[in-house]
Amino acid sequence: MKSRGLPISTLAARTGLAPSAIRYYEDEGLIAPGRGPGGHRQFEKSDIRRLSFVMIAQQLGFSIAEIRQQLATLPKGRTPTAADWRHLSSTYRADLDRRIATLEKLRDDLDGCIGCGCLSLDRCRLYNPDDRAARHGPGPRYLMGDSPAQMENRDAERQNGF
Numbered sequence: 001m002k003s004r005g006l007p008i009s010t011l012a013a014r015t016g017l018a019p020s021a022i023r024y025y026e027d028e029g030l031i032a033p034g035r036g037p038g039g040h041r042q043f044e045k046s047d048i049r050r051l052s053f054v055m056i057a058q059q060l061g062f063s064i065a066e067i068r069q070q071l072a073t074l075p076k077g078r079t080p081t082a083a084d085w086r087h088l089s090s091t092y093r094a095d096l097d098r099r100i101a102t103l104e105k106l107r108d109d110l111d112g113c114i115g116c117g118c119l120s121l122d123r124c125r126l127y128n129p130d131d132r133a134a135r136h137g138p139g140p141r142y143l144m145g146d147s148p149a150q151m152e153n154r155d156a157e158r159q160n161g162f
Helices: 008-015 019-027 046-059 064-071 082-109 129-136 148-159
Strands: 004-006 041-044
Touching: 004 008, 008 019, 008 041, 008 046, 019 046, 041 046, 046 064, 046 082, 064 082, 129 148
Parallel strands: none
Antiparallel strands: 004 041
């Protein structure tokens, strides 16, 4: 196989993506095929890896915009090396660690108070009296990273005029 010259059908077979999905990712700027003499798209072998990265990143919950931003860090005009891919994946580590911590907290605390303001559990009177969590924003505040202690500190600061 030449570096450039893979038809969309080969790319689809290698990635498991439909040609329409490949064209969508092209429209989104995630891959940039060349054109052959007949105007047909010609992809690089490295586009297989790029599309695989896109599929994995999407499964992890990253948006197309986030993925585009990361792929833009790869070199232009040459096939990315293993070091290039390692560097790109390292930028995701902190975000993935944060997501893992959030999922672990969800798993461990789902049966307890999550600061959602539901007031339906007897324990809410202990952990979230008068729906204090709701004053700090919508959603499950404790699962989003707020702690009851942080909320008490914020409430105290507000009362003291800080």
